[in-house]
Amino acid sequence: MKIIKNIIKFGKIAPVLLGLIAFSYCGKEKPAETESSVASKGVGPVSSVTLGTLNEGMAQKGKLNFETKCSACHKFEEKVVGPALKGVTERRTPEWIMNMILNPIEMTQKDPIAQELLAEHLTQMTFQNVQESEAREILEYLRKMDKK
Amino acid sequence: MILIGLGYGCKNGAATAALASDAAKRVYVAPGEKDEVYAFLSGGFSGQMSVYGIPSTRLFKIIPVFSVFPENGYGYDEETKNMLRTTHGYVPWDDSHHIEASMTDGKQDGRWLFLNANNTPRLARIDLRSFETKEIIEIPNSAGNHASPFATENTEYLMAATRFSVPIPQASVPIENFSKGDFKGTVSMVKVDPKSGRLSLELQILVPGFDYDLSHCGKGKSHDWCFFTSYNSEQAYKMIEVGASKNDKDYILAFNWVRAKQCLDQGKASNFGGEYYRNYLPENQPAISEKLSGVKMLQPKDCPGVMYYMPTPKSPHGTDVDPTGEYIVGGGKLATVIPVHSFSKLMEVKDKPEHRSGTIMDIPILKYESTLAGEVKKPCLGPLHTEFDGKGYAYTSCFVSSEVVKWELGTWEVEQHLPAYYSVGHLSIVGGSSKDPYGKYLIALNKITKDRYLPVGMELPQSAQLYDISGGKAELLSDFPTVGEPHYSQMIPAKLLMDKAAKIYPLEENKHPYAIKNEKDARVVREGNTVRVYMTQIRSHFKPDTIEVRSGDTVFFHVTNLEQDFDIPHGFAVGGAPEMPNLLIMPGQTRTFKWKAPKPGIYPFYCTDFCSALHQEMQQYIRVLP
Ligand SMILES: [Cu+2]
Numbered sequence: 001m002k003i004i005k006n007i008i009k010f011g012k013i014a015p016v017l018l019g020l021i022a023f024s025y026c027g028k029e030k031p032a033e034t035e036s037s038v039a040s041k042g043v044g045p046v047s048s049v050t051l052g053t054l055n056e057g058m059a060q061k062g063k064l065n066f067e068t069k070c071s072a073c074h075k076f077e078e079k080v081v082g083p084a085l086k087g088v089t090e091r092r093t094p095e096w097i098m099n100m101i102l103n104p105i106e107m108t109q110k111d112p113i114a115q116e117l118l119a120e121h122l123t124q125m126t127f128q129n130v131q132e133s134e135a136r137e138i139l140e141y142l143r144k145m146d147k148k
Numbered sequence: 149m150i151l152i153g154l155g156y157g158c159k160n161g162a163a164t165a166a167l168a169s170d171a172a173k174r175v176y177v178a179p180g181e182k183d184e185v186y187a188f189l190s191g192g193f194s195g196q197m198s199v200y201g202i203p204s205t206r207l208f209k210i211i212p213v214f215s216v217f218p219e220n221g222y223g224y225d226e227e228t229k230n231m232l233r234t235t236h237g238y239v240p241w242d243d244s245h246h247i248e249a250s251m252t253d254g255k256q257d258g259r260w261l262f263l264n265a266n267n268t269p270r271l272a273r274i275d276l277r278s279f280e281t282k283e284i285i286e287i288p289n290s291a292g293n294h295a296s297p298f299a300t301e302n303t304e305y306l307m308a309a310t311r312f313s314v315p316i317p318q319a320s321v322p323i324e325n326f327s328k329g330d331f332k333g334t335v336s337m338v339k340v341d342p343k344s345g346r347l348s349l350e351l352q353i354l355v356p357g358f359d360y361d362l363s364h365c366g367k368g369k370s371h372d373w374c375f376f377t378s379y380n381s382e383q384a385y386k387m388i389e390v391g392a393s394k395n396d397k398d399y400i401l402a403f404n405w406v407r408a409k410q411c412l413d414q415g416k417a418s419n420f421g422g423e424y425y426r427n428y429l430p431e432n433q434p435a436i437s438e439k440l441s442g443v444k445m446l447q448p449k450d451c452p453g454v455m456y457y458m459p460t461p462k463s464p465h466g467t468d469v470d471p472t473g474e475y476i477v478g479g480g481k482l483a484t485v486i487p488v489h490s491f492s493k494l495m496e497v498k499d500k501p502e503h504r505s506g507t508i509m510d511i512p513i514l515k516y517e518s519t520l521a522g523e524v525k526k527p528c529l530g531p532l533h534t535e536f537d538g539k540g541y542a543y544t545s546c547f548v549s550s551e552v553v554k555w556e557l558g559t560w561e562v563e564q565h566l567p568a569y570y571s572v573g574h575l576s577i578v579g580g581s582s583k584d585p586y587g588k589y590l591i592a593l594n595k596i597t598k599d600r601y602l603p604v605g606m607e608l609p610q611s612a613q614l615y616d617i618s619g620g621k622a623e624l625l626s627d628f629p630t631v632g633e634p635h636y637s638q639m640i641p642a643k644l645l646m647d648k649a650a651k652i653y654p655l656e657e658n659k660h661p662y663a664i665k666n667e668k669d670a671r672v673v674r675e676g677n678t679v680r681v682y683m684t685q686i687r688s689h690f691k692p693d694t695i696e697v698r699s700g701d702t703v704f705f706h707v708t709n710l711e712q713d714f715d716i717p718h719g720f721a722v723g724g725a726p727e728m729p730n731l732l733i734m735p736g737q738t739r740t741f742k743w744k745a746p747k748p749g750i751y752p753f754y755c756t757d758f759c760s761a762l763h764q765e766m767q768q769y770i771r772v773l774p
Contacts, residue, residue: 068655072667072686072710081689081762122761123687129652129712 044099062141192633214242218729254583269293288422420445653736719756
């Protein structure tokens with residue numbers, strides 16, 4: 001029921017989305033990410049993030065939240081429900097990561113990378129009632145994991 | 149006789165109704181658009197409450213209250229089964245009649261709904277954020293909690309009066325002693341905590357052994373009072389349908405609850421027996437069930453001024469107070485007039501001996517004419533219940549002639565007869581029992597549906613009918629089948645509720661003793677022959693996902709749904725489990741599935757609420773070892 005509802009909610013976009021899923025799913029090759037999409041900030045409340053040197057305190061808080069709300073679907077080294085997260089802070093902009101955490105449904109409707117990830121993993125990423133400040137802390141934790 | 153022609157059995161009536169040609173447009177709510185009003189209908193013998201949108205009359209939800217609900221596990225799981233505990237044991241069903249909405253200053257405030265259980269006397273509170281039953285209190289010293297739960301103007305108290313008088317305290321006496329005064333009724337005052345909504349039984353008043361039917365409390369100038377109808381003032385105990393129809397009048401009991409509280413505070417109530425349960429469901433924790441004993445009981449003779457009887461034409465059902473608080477409208481199934489009592493007159497005459505015609509158990513009986521404001525003459529057959537539109541009109545349902553009559557307060561003139569299909573009981577106008585009706589829509593809650601729908605065997609759905617009362621003449625717009633008997637309803641404007649509806653249980657606030665908030669805490673713990681499985685769910689898997697137990701173990705699956713997204717419950721069902729149905733676990737919630745491990749083998753468990761593209765893969769196995 002829920003999947004159907006999500007699609008209906010974004011009624012006008014749905015045919016396009018379905019097309020994309022079908023295309024990406026059936027296509028043998030994944031289309032390469034373009035320069036512009038790699039630099040994409042995604043769609044959502046976060047338009048600009050300034051990264052400083054790694055903040056250990058924030059990363060620690062981010063770890064706790066990650067374990068409660070994200071780890072059921074994401075590991076670092078292997079794909080589980082969602083993609084493996086190792087290196088994510090190098091693949092995506094900080095804005096894109098935070099928007100994906102804060103606004104996953106609209107991201108999978110409108111952002112080309114997120115659309116492709118949905119087509120690959122086929123499970124809609126859930127919004128886990130994460131506040132913007134908490135998403136920033138999770139980002140800090142992801143940065144820390146990438147620096148290891 | 150013309151009236152009968154209008155009603156049940158008359159095919160012309162149905163044809164007339166179909167002529168309202170733009171009715172379809174007025175109930176049409178386009179896809180994606182939302183309804184204007186929530187209608188909450190009690191389920192009568194289903195023991196539940198259902199939620200409809202008005203004007204579309206689409207069914208949105210069934211809220212289990214007094215009856216178990218296998219669809220989501222209410223009344224079965226370790227968290228909610230204690231909600232149905234009573235002094236008679238676990239009672240998984242009831243007969244639910246009257247819904248009351250919480251009010252502040254006489255206006256609907258959208259916090260709670262209250263519902264009665266008639267059969268095993270109980271009262272429930274339903275939270276209007278989660279649309280879930282949060283508390284059930286048993287009413288002791290009562291047999292049949294019918295005249296209930298009617299709220300005072302600020303929801304200070306809920307009133308509950310007994311339908312079937314019995315010996316109080318209970319005793320096995322000859323039934324013919326009914327008419328010798330051995331049988332009594334009670335009126336209970338259940339206090340509502342203004343912040344939390346928690347219920348407590350503060351006082352009971354012992355009243356004559358009649359059958360107490362309905363109630364409504366005053367507003368404005370009549371704030372201090374509640375009014376109860378009673379029938380069988382003859383105290384017949386055999387062939388009651390005949391025996392209780394001898395006198396030409398029964399009574400409306402006018403009860404000054406503020407005075408009763410005063411007498412309680414002055415120590416005039418005495419300690420009395422009576423055991424009862426109070427079951428409370430804290431947010432996302434197992435229900436807390438307490439057994440309490442003893443009540444404060446007040447005798448009317450010890451508290452002068454607390455009660456008066458107003459005679460009222462035969463077998464009164466409804467007693468309804470208009471939005472100004474001045475008029476108390478009676479409705480008698482066997483009456484030929486609708487009597488309207490005046491609150492001001494009641495105040496003027498109540499303590500003057502010349503206006504009295506006697507006493508019953510020291511409760512003064514006033515003369516009929518002394519409190520009468522007027523009568524609506526020959527309105528229909530079997531006038532029953534009245535609601536108000538806030539524009540000076542009253543609408544009364546007529547059970548026998550199957551119609552709704554619109555009449556004017558003050559002139560007592562009938563303005564309109566509206567056919568109903570068929571045998572209408574209660575009515576509901578949006579906010580119609582409050583000080584400030586929102587008006588616009590009226591629904592008639594009917595008992596019989598013959599010939600309105602496709603036949604489906606001998607039992608037809610009961611039905612409700614929607615009328616538009618916004619214009620000069622009321623018009624029938626549509627009818628819809630209901631869940632159980634649509635006994636009574638409260639309708640609340642959507643804007644008062646929709647933005648407050650809860651979306652998730654926040655995980656960080658989950659205080660369930662067996663919750664885990666993190667997959668890495670998922671585990672199986674053995675304590676002798678008891679096995680506790682601390683389990684999580686998220687699209688689309690369980691943790692732990694393979695489990696081994698021994699045959700005969702008692703297994704508790706404490707399942708926490710880790711989702712924090714609106715409308716993503718997960719289900720939990722185990723193959724062949726004989727005692728537990730499905731559980732639906734809301735986002736952030738923990739619920740417990742108790743399972744006696746059967747004979748050795750492999751047993752699947754799975755998610756029952758379609759949750760994602762990989763929903764079908766949300767399945768695992770339990771191995772039962774010898
Ligand atoms: Cu599921």
